Amino acid sequence: MTEFYSAFTGFLDPLVPLSTVLGVILGIIGGALPGISPSMTIALLLPVSLYMPTMPALCMLLGAYEGAMFGGSVSAILINTPGTASSAATTFDGYPMAQSGKAGKALRVALYSSCTGGACAVVILIFSATLLAKFALKFGPPEYFALMLLALTLVAGVAGKSLIKGLLVAGLGLILACIGMDPVFGTARFTFDMMNLFDGFALLPVFIGLFALSEILIQLCKTSSSLDEKPPRLVSTDNRFPLREYIRQLPNIIKSGILGCLVGALPGLGGSTAAFIAYGESQRRSKYPEKYGTGIVDGVASAEAANNGVCGGALIPMLTLGIPGDVVTAILVGAFIAHGLKPGPLLFTERIENVYLIYIGMLFAILALSVVGTFGIPLFSRVVSIRKSKLFPVIFIICIVGTYAYHGNLFDCYVMLGFGILGFLLRLYKYPLSPLVIAYILGPEIEANLRVSLRLFDYNAMAFFTRPLTGGLLILTIALTIFLIRRNYTGKQSEDTVDGDA
Amino acid sequence: MNKKFQNQFSGLAFLVFGLVTIFWLVPASIQTQRTAEIGPRFWPLFVAWLIVVLSVALIALEGRDKGASQEEKTKKGFAVLNKEHYRVKPYIVKPLAFPLLGGVYVFCIEKLGFIVATVFALPVFLVYFGSRSYKANLAIGVVGTLLIYFVFTRFLNVRLPSGILPPIF
Numbered sequence: 001m002t003e004f005y006s007a008f009t010g011f012l013d014p015l016v017p018l019s020t021v022l023g024v025i026l027g028i029i030g031g032a033l034p035g036i037s038p039s040m041t042i043a044l045l046l047p048v049s050l051y052m053p054t055m056p057a058l059c060m061l062l063g064a065y066e067g068a069m070f071g072g073s074v075s076a077i078l079i080n081t082p083g084t085a086s087s088a089a090t091t092f093d094g095y096p097m098a099q100s101g102k103a104g105k106a107l108r109v110a111l112y113s114s115c116t117g118g119a120c121a122v123v124i125l126i127f128s129a130t131l132l133a134k135f136a137l138k139f140g141p142p143e144y145f146a147l148m149l150l151a152l153t154l155v156a157g158v159a160g161k162s163l164i165k166g167l168l169v170a171g172l173g174l175i176l177a178c179i180g181m182d183p184v185f186g187t188a189r190f191t192f193d194m195m196n197l198f199d200g201f202a203l204l205p206v207f208i209g210l211f212a213l214s215e216i217l218i219q220l221c222k223t224s225s226s227l228d229e230k231p232p233r234l235v236s237t238d239n240r241f242p243l244r245e246y247i248r249q250l251p252n253i254i255k256s257g258i259l260g261c262l263v264g265a266l267p268g269l270g271g272s273t274a275a276f277i278a279y280g281e282s283q284r285r286s287k288y289p290e291k292y293g294t295g296i297v298d299g300v301a302s303a304e305a306a307n308n309g310v311c312g313g314a315l316i317p318m319l320t321l322g323i324p325g326d327v328v329t330a331i332l333v334g335a336f337i338a339h340g341l342k343p344g345p346l347l348f349t350e351r352i353e354n355v356y357l358i359y360i361g362m363l364f365a366i367l368a369l370s371v372v373g374t375f376g377i378p379l380f381s382r383v384v385s386i387r388k389s390k391l392f393p394v395i396f397i398i399c400i401v402g403t404y405a406y407h408g409n410l411f412d413c414y415v416m417l418g419f420g421i422l423g424f425l426l427r428l429y430k431y432p433l434s435p436l437v438i439a440y441i442l443g444p445e446i447e448a449n450l451r452v453s454l455r456l457f458d459y460n461a462m463a464f465f466t467r468p469l470t471g472g473l474l475i476l477t478i479a480l481t482i483f484l485i486r487r488n489y490t491g492k493q494s495e496d497t498v499d500g501d502a
Numbered sequence: 503m504n505k506k507f508q509n510q511f512s513g514l515a516f517l518v519f520g521l522v523t524i525f526w527l528v529p530a531s532i533q534t535q536r537t538a539e540i541g542p543r544f545w546p547l548f549v550a551w552l553i554v555v556l557s558v559a560l561i562a563l564e565g566r567d568k569g570a571s572q573e574e575k576t577k578k579g580f581a582v583l584n585k586e587h588y589r590v591k592p593y594i595v596k597p598l599a600f601p602l603l604g605g606v607y608v609f610c611i612e613k614l615g616f617i618v619a620t621v622f623a624l625p626v627f628l629v630y631f632g633s634r635s636y637k638a639n640l641a642i643g644v645v646g647t648l649l650i651y652f653v654f655t656r657f658l659n660v661r662l663p664s665g666i667l668p669p670i671f
C-alpha cells in the first residue's frame with residue numbers, strides 16, 4: 001500500500017498529468033492523420049520523451065497510445081480513410097453515419113466507446129498483471145527462451161499472410177540484433193571495426209526508419225496530384241449521443257472492450273484484428289444484424305471499444321514478461337529501457353511504484369481522452385484536411401531531427417534512412433514489419449537465454465523437454481508452426497490480419 | 503508485380519543474404535572462441551542457416567505458379583522471371599530516390615548547419631511531394647525550420663549543428 005501512495009504522490013507532480021494530456025492530444029492528432037499510425041506517432045514522440053523525466057515521459061507515450069487508437073476513427077468517420085489500421089472496421093458504420101449528417105454523433109460514439117473499452121482493459125491489466133508477474137518470477141533461462149520463441153512464432157505467423165515470410169523477417173531482425181558485442185564473450189560481431197557499430201544500431205533510428213520513414217516512402221508511391229489533394233469534409237447536423245443511448249450500448253461496449261483486451265494480450269494480433277472480431281461478434285449477437293454496415297451506432301461502438309481495449313491488453317505481456325506483442329509495445333519497451341526500466345517480472349518486485357504509476361497514468365489518459373475528445377472534436381476534425389504534400393516533408397524533417405537528438409550523432413540519421421529503405425522494400429514485397437522489430441528487441445535476450453540454458457543442460461538440447469513448462473512451451477510452438485503452415489496452404493486464413501497495425 | 507514473382511524475387515534476395523552471412527560476413531567479422539563450446543559465431547550462423555532454409559521454402563512453396571495465366575509463362579510449375587519483371591517500376595523510383603536526397607540533406611546539415619540546410623531542403627521536399635504553391639512552400643520552409651529548431655533547442659535542449667551560422671536562440 002505504501003508503494004501505491006508513493007505512486008499516487010508521484011502522479012501529483014504536475015508534469016505527469018500535463019505530459020499525459022499532451023500525449024493524448026498528440027496521439028489523437030497523429031491517429032487522425034491518414035498514413036500516420038500509432039506506432040509512427042509513438043516513434044516520433046520517443047526522442048522527445050528521452051529529454052523528460054522517466055514517469056512523465058512514459059505517461060506521455062501511454063497517453064499518445066490511447067489517443068492515437070481513438071484518433072484513427074476521426075478520419076475513418078469523416079473521410080472514409082482509417083487513420084490507423086485498427087479503425088478500418090469503424091468505417092463500415094462510421095462513414096455511412098457521417099454521410100447521413102451524423103458525423104458528430106459518430107465521433108462521440110467512437111470517443112466514449114474508446115474510453116469505456118480502454119478503461120475495461122486497464123482494469124483487467126491491473127488485476128491480471130501482478131498475478132502473471134508473480135508466476136513469471138519462477139521462470140529460468142530455458143523457460144524464457146521457450147516463451148520468447150513462442151511469442152516470436154506467433155507474431156511471425158499472424159502478422160502477415162505467410163508464416164514463412166514472417167519468420168524470414170524475424171530472422172533478419174535476429175541477425176541485425178547480433179551487430180555489436182556478443183552478450184557472453186564481448187567479441188565484436190559484424191562491426192568491421194566501425195566504432196559506431198560497437199553498441200549495435202540504436203533502437204530509435206531503427207523504429208523511426210522502419211515505421212515513420214517507410215510510411216513516408218509508401219506515400220510517395222502515390223501520384224503527386226493525389227498527395228496534394230485536399231480531402232473533402234462532410235457537414236454534420238446531428239452531434240448528440242445521449243446518455244440513454246450510451247447506457248443502452250454499454251453491454252456491447254464492455255463486451256467489445258474485454259474482447260479487445262484479450263486479443264491485445266496475444267502477441268501479434270493487434271487492434272485491427274480485435275476490432276474486426278468485436279464487430280463480427282456484435283453483429284452476430286445483435287437483434288438487427290442486417291443493419292450493420294448501413295450506419296448504426298452499435299457497429300462504431302463495438303469496433304472502437306475493441307481497438308482501445310487492445311492498449312491495456314498489449315501491456316500485460318509487455319509489463320509482466322518483457323515480451324512486446326505488437327509494434328507499439330515494442331517501441332514502448334525501447335522507451336522503458338532508454339529510461340532505465342526493464343519490463344518483466346522484476347519490475348513488479350523492484351519498481352512496483354512505477355507499475356502503479358503506469359496504471360494511474362493509463363486511467364488518467366482515458367479520462368483525459370474523454371475530456372480532450374469532447375471539447376476537441378471540431379478541432380481534430382480539421383486535422384484530416386491537411387494535405388499530405390505539406391505534412392510528410394515536415395514529418396521527414398522531424399524524423400531527422402528526432403533521430404539526431406537521440407545521441408547527437410548524424411550517423412544515426414544515415415542508419416534511420418537505411419532502415420527506412422529496408423522497411424519500404426519489405427512492405428512493398430508484402431512482408432510484415434512487426435516480427436522484424438520484435439525480433440530485434442528480443443534477439444539479445446533469446447540468444448543469451450539459449451546459450452545459458454545449453455550450458456546448464458551440458459549442451460544437450462533435448463534436456464529442454466525435461467522441464468515441464470519449457471517442454472510444454474516448445475511443443476506448443478511446434479504445434480502452432482504446423483497449424484499456421486497448414487492454414488497458409490489450405491487458404492483458410494483471413495485477409496484482414498495484415499501486419500497487425502504497424 | 504504478381505504475388506508469385508514477388509515471393510520468388512524476395513526469397514532469392516533472402517537466400518543470397520543468408521549465404522553471404524554464412525560464407526562471408528560471419529567468417530570476416532566474428533572471431534572464434536576456441537575455448538568455448540558455443541562461441542559468438544553460433545547464434546548468427548544458426549539464424550543465417552534458418553534464413554537459407556526458409557527462403558528456399560518460400561521460393562519452392564509460395565513461388566509456385568499454380569494458377570499461371572497464359573501470359574505468365576511457366577517452367578516446371580515455377581514462375582519464371584523475364585525482362586519485364588526485372589524492369590524497375592516508375593512508381594518506386596521516386597520513393598527509392600528520396601532517401602538519397604535525405605542523405606544529401608543530412609550531409610548538408612553537417613557542413614552548413616541545421617537552419618541553412620533545412621531552409622533550402624524543406625521547400626525542395628515539398629515540391630518533391632507534389633506541393634505546387636511555391637509561395638506556401640517557401641513560407642513553410644522558413645517558418646517550419648525555425649519552429650522545429652526552436653522546439654528542439656529551447657524546450658528539449660538539443661544542440662543542433664549550427665554549421666556556418668552561430669546558434670541563434
